[in-house]
Amino acid sequence: MVDVIKTLDIKYMPCNPASSFRGLHESLIDYGGNKQPEFLTCMHEESAVGMAHGYFKVAGKPLLTLCHGTVGLQHASMAIYNAWCDRVPVLVVGGNDLDAAHRPPGVPTIHSAQDINALVRDFTKWDDTPVSAQHFAQSFVRMYKIATTPPFGPVMMSLDAGLQQEPIRENGEKLYIPRFVPSSPPQGDSGAVKEAARLLASAERPVIVVDRAARTPNGIKLLVELAEALQAPVVDMGGRMNFPKTHNLSRPANIIGQSDVIIGMELSDFWGVVNSYTDNGDNGVGFNESKIKPSTKLISINSVDLNTKSNYQDFQRFLSVDVSMPADAEATLPALIEAVKSAIPDERRAAIAKRGETIRKAHAEARENEAGSGDRLGREPDQYRPSGDGNLGADQGSRLVARFVRRKCQRLAEPVVADGAAPSLAGRLWRLWDRLWGAGVDWRGSCQPRSRPLLCFDPIRRRPHVRAGRALDGGTT
Amino acid sequence: MHNNRGYHQEVMHIQRVANFRDRVAYLGNDMAPLGTSIQNPDIEYHKLAESMGWWAKGPIKDPADLGPAIKEAVAVVQSGQPALLNVWTQPR
Numbered sequence: 001m002v003d004v005i006k007t008l009d010i011k012y013m014p015c016n017p018a019s020s021f022r023g024l025h026e027s028l029i030d031y032g033g034n035k036q037p038e039f040l041t042c043m044h045e046e047s048a049v050g051m052a053h054g055y056f057k058v059a060g061k062p063l064l065t066l067c068h069g070t071v072g073l074q075h076a077s078m079a080i081y082n083a084w085c086d087r088v089p090v091l092v093v094g095g096n097d098l099d100a101a102h103r104p105p106g107v108p109t110i111h112s113a114q115d116i117n118a119l120v121r122d123f124t125k126w127d128d129t130p131v132s133a134q135h136f137a138q139s140f141v142r143m144y145k146i147a148t149t150p151p152f153g154p155v156m157m158s159l160d161a162g163l164q165q166e167p168i169r170e171n172g173e174k175l176y177i178p179r180f181v182p183s184s185p186p187q188g189d190s191g192a193v194k195e196a197a198r199l200l201a202s203a204e205r206p207v208i209v210v211d212r213a214a215r216t217p218n219g220i221k222l223l224v225e226l227a228e229a230l231q232a233p234v235v236d237m238g239g240r241m242n243f244p245k246t247h248n249l250s251r252p253a254n255i256i257g258q259s260d261v262i263i264g265m266e267l268s269d270f271w272g273v274v275n276s277y278t279d280n281g282d283n284g285v286g287f288n289e290s291k292i293k294p295s296t297k298l299i300s301i302n303s304v305d306l307n308t309k310s311n312y313q314d315f316q317r318f319l320s321v322d323v324s325m326p327a328d329a330e331a332t333l334p335a336l337i338e339a340v341k342s343a344i345p346d347e348r349r350a351a352i353a354k355r356g357e358t359i360r361k362a363h364a365e366a367r368e369n370e371a372g373s374g375d376r377l378g379r380e381p382d383q384y385r386p387s388g389d390g391n392l393g394a395d396q397g398s399r400l401v402a403r404f405v406r407r408k409c410q411r412l413a414e415p416v417v418a419d420g421a422a423p424s425l426a427g428r429l430w431r432l433w434d435r436l437w438g439a440g441v442d443w444r445g446s447c448q449p450r451s452r453p454l455l456c457f458d459p460i461r462r463r464p465h466v467r468a469g470r471a472l473d474g475g476t477t
Numbered sequence: 478m479h480n481n482r483g484y485h486q487e488v489m490h491i492q493r494v495a496n497f498r499d500r501v502a503y504l505g506n507d508m509a510p511l512g513t514s515i516q517n518p519d520i521e522y523h524k525l526a527e528s529m530g531w532w533a534k535g536p537i538k539d540p541a542d543l544g545p546a547i548k549e550a551v552a553v554v555q556s557g558q559p560a561l562l563n564v565w566t567q568p569r
Contacts, residue, residue, distance in 0.1 A: 017512045022490035029511045030495055030503055039512035041484075165494065 001164070002032040004137045004177050008144050010064045010091070012055065013037035014048040016075075018068030019108060020095025023164025025066070037064055045072045049079030049154075052090040057240070060216060062089040062147055069096030069116045069158065077120055083154040084123035085268075085314045086239070087212060087304060089147035090154040092120070096129075097161040116158045122311040125153035131160070133168050134175055141178045149183040150215065150328040151303035185215075188301055188325035188332035196263060196299045196323045197339030201348070203261035203297075205355075206232040209253075209273055211239035213265035213301075213329040220244070222333035223265075229340050231356030239268055248360040257291050263299040264321075265329035270300055271317035299323040301332050478522055480536065481566045487513040488568070526561040535563025 001024060017025060028039065042048035045067045052063035067076045073094045083090045097103035097112045117127035126146045130136040136159070143155040168175065188196075200206050208227055214220045223243050227234045233251035234243045243250055256262060256273065264270045274296070279286040298321040305326035308315050325332065344352065491513065495502035503511065523535035532553040534546050543564060550560040 015512060017484050017487040019487065019490050022487070022494050025487075025512060026491045026494035026498070026502070029491065030498075030500055034503075034511050041512050041515065043515070165497065 001133070001136055001140075002027045004140050005064065006032065006036050007177055008141070008180060009061075010037045011059075011061065012040050012051075013064045013066065014040040014042045014051040015066045016042045016045050016048055016068070016072060018066070018072050018095060020069045020072075020097055020111060020161050021066045021093070021159065021164065022095075023161060024093070024095070024159065027164075045076035046079045049076045049083065049090055049092065053079065053083045053086065053088050056088045056090070056152075057086075062091055062144070064091040064093065066093050066095065068111060069094045069161075070111045070113050070119075073116050073119050080120050080154050080156075081123045081312070084312075087152045087266075088154070089152040091143060091147060091157075092124075092154060093157045093159050095161050095164070096158045099160075099162050102162065117156045120154075120156050122309055123154070123314075124156045125307060127156035127158070129158040129160070131163065133163070133166075134173070136163070137175065137177050141180050144180060145183060150185040150331070151307050153307065185328035185331035186303060186306060186326070187335065188327035190335070192323055192325045193332060193335050193339050194343075196301075196325070197336060197343040199261050199297050199299060199323065200230055200232070200263060200340055201343035201345070203232075203259075205259045206230055206261045206263070207251075207256050207259040208232050208234045208263050208265070209237065209256065209267060210234065210242040210265045210329075211237040211267045212242075214240050214242040215328075215330045219330040219333070222330065222337065226333060226337050226340065228356075229337060229344070231352045231359065233359050235273075237267065237273070239266070248363040249356070250363065251359065252366075257293075259292065259296055261297045261299070262292070263301070265301045266304070267300070267302060268304075269316040270298070270302075270321070271319040274298065274319070275317075297322045299325075301325045301327055301329040301336075303328040478535070478561060478563050479566050480522065480563055481568050482516045482519065483514045483568050485513075485568050521563070523561060523563040526559075526563075531559045531561050533561040533563065535561075537562060537564045 005028075013028070015021075015025075025039075028034065028037070040048075040051065042051065045065070048065045048067070052065050055061070055063050065076070067073050073092075076092065080090065080092060094116045096116045097108055098114075100109070100112075103109055103112060115129070117124075117129065121127060126143060128139040128143065130139045139157060143157055147153060147155040208223070208230075210223060214223060219240075220242065223234065224247060226232075227243070227247070227249045232249065233255055234247070234249050235251060235253050235256060236243045236245070237253075253273070262274065264273060267273055274290065274292045276289045276291055277286055278289070281287040298319070300319075300321045300323070303326065304315070305324070491511075492502050519536065521536070523533035526533035532550070534549065537543055537546055543562075546562050546564075550562050553560040
C-alpha cells in the first residue's frame with residue numbers, strides 16, 4: 001500500500017491518529033520513512049481535511065488524510081462537504097474493521113460499520129472498499145485520477161483494518177502498481193465555443209465573470225489574453241486566483257449591470273451573479289431582483305455541470321443561460337480565445353480599443369481613489385476611531401487590513417471599496433443612505449448592529465421606503 | 478489536566494503492529510512523534526483556559542509544585558469558579 005501511495009508524490013498526510021488505520025500508519029512510518037507522505041499530527045479530522053483543502057488551493061496538488069472509520073469520518077464530514085462545495089480534491093481513507101468475528105469487541109466494534117463511505121457518498125466524487133492488496137492498488141490510483149480530473153472533488157476509500165495487517169498473498173499472481181496518467185480535462189463543444197465567441201465579439205459591453213476558472217498559473221495568462229482580445233472587464237468572484245487585480249481590465253462586480261453579454265466561467269453561483277436577494281423584505285420574506293437587463297445574453301462554462309448530485313443543494317438556484325458549456329473553463333480558453341480573435345470583425349476593432357481605454361481610465365481612477373483618499377469618508381487608516389460602542393466595525397477592520405496589505409505588497413492588492421455606479425435606483429439610494437449614516441455596514445457584515453432608520457425595499461410597490469429606527473438582528477445574515 | 482502530550486493509545490498500536498511485523502518501531506524520543514504526540518511546541522492549555530475566563534496554572538512539571546497548586550485550584554472551585562491545572566505526566 002505504501003509503495004502505491006508513494007508513486008503519486010503526495011507530500012503530506014494531515015491526520016488525527018486512530019487504531020483502525022494502525023496497520024497503514026505503522027507502514028508509512030517504519031517502512032515508508034515518513035516521507036511522501038509525511039504525517040502531520042492533527043487534533044481533529046475536520047481540521048485535517050481543512051488543511052488538505054487549503055494546501056490544494058495553494059499548491060495545486062491533493063493531500064491524503066486517514067481517519068478513523070465511523071467516528072473520525074463523522075468529524076471529517078463537514079470539511080469533506082466544504083471541499084466538495086469548493087470542488088477541491090482531497091483523498092480520504094477511513095480505517096474500518098469489517099470482520100465482525102475477529103475485530104476487537106467494545107469500542108473498536110462500535111467504531112466499525114458495514115459501509116462507512118455512505119456517510120459522505122452524497123458529497124464525494126467516488127468511493128470504494130478494496131478487499132485485496134491488488135484491489136487497493138487499482139482503487140487508490142483510480143481515486144487519485146478521479147479526484148484530480150476536473151471538476152475536482154473529494155474521494156473516499158474505506159480500508160479494512162484486517163487487510164492493512166494481512167501479509168501479502170500473491171496467489172500466483174504478480175502484484176503491480178497501475179501507472180497514473182492524468183485525464184485530460186473536458187473541453188467545451190466546438191459549436192458552443194463558436195457561438196460564445198460570436199456573442200462576445202459582437203457585444204457592446206461584454207463582461208467576463210470568473211470564480212474557479214484558473215486551475216493553474218496558465219489559466220491566469222489565458223484569462224488575461226481573452227480579456228485583452230475583447231478589451232472586456234473581468235470580475236473575479238475570488239474562488240481561485242483567476243485574474244490580477246492590478247490589471248487595468250479588473251473591475252468590481254457592480255459593472256455587470258451595464259453588460260449586454262456576460263460569460264461566466266466556473267461560477268459557483270451564476271444566479272447570484274446576475275440577481276440579488278435581499279433578506280429584509282416586509283413580512284420577513286426575502287425578495288429577488290435582477291441586476292441585469294432582460295436582453296443580456298449569458299454564456300456559461302462550468303465543469304460542475306458534469307458532476308451534480310441530488311441531495312445536497314450546493315448547485316445553487318437554476319439559471320437559464322443562452323450558451324451552456326458543461327466543460328472545464330481553463331481547458332476551453334485556448335479554443336475560445338482563437339474563436340474570439342477570428343470572430344471580431346475589422347470594423348469593430350476601433351470601438352473595442354476605445355472600450356478598453358474607458359475601462360482603463362475607470363480602473364486607474366479607482367486605484368487612485370483607493371490610494372489617496374482613505375475610505376468612503378476620506379479617512380486614512382490611522383484616523384480610524386472605534387465606533388460609539390468601542391468596537392471596530394467589521395468593514396473598518398477589513399479595510400484597515402486590506403490597505404495595509406496593499407501598501408506592503410501591491411501585487412496582492414485587492415480593491416475593497418467598490419466604485420462606479422450601482423446597477424439600480426434602489427442600489428444607488430442604498431449607497432447614498434449608507435454614506436449619510438456613517439461607515440457602518442450594519443445591513444450585513446458588521447458584528448455590531450446599530451439602531452438607525454432603515455432604508456427598505458417594498459417588494460409589492462417595488463420602491464424603497466424608510467422604516468424608523470430598528471436594530472437589525474442576526475436574521476439578516 | 479493529565480497532560481502526557483500524546484495520543485498514547487495510538488503509540489501502543491504502532492508498537493504492536495511493528496512487533497507483529499518483526500521490525501523496529503521508530504518511536505523517536507520517549508514517545509512516537511510521528512502522528513501520535515502533541516509536542517513541539519508544547520500546547521499551553523492553561524493559557525487557553527485563561528482566555529476563556531478560567532483560573533488556570535501550569536505547566537506543572539515538578540511534583541513538589543503539585544500539592545500547593547491543587548490547594549489553590551480547590552479554593553478557586555470552592556469560590557464558584559472553574560479551575561484548570563496543566564500537569565505534565567509521563568507518557569505511560
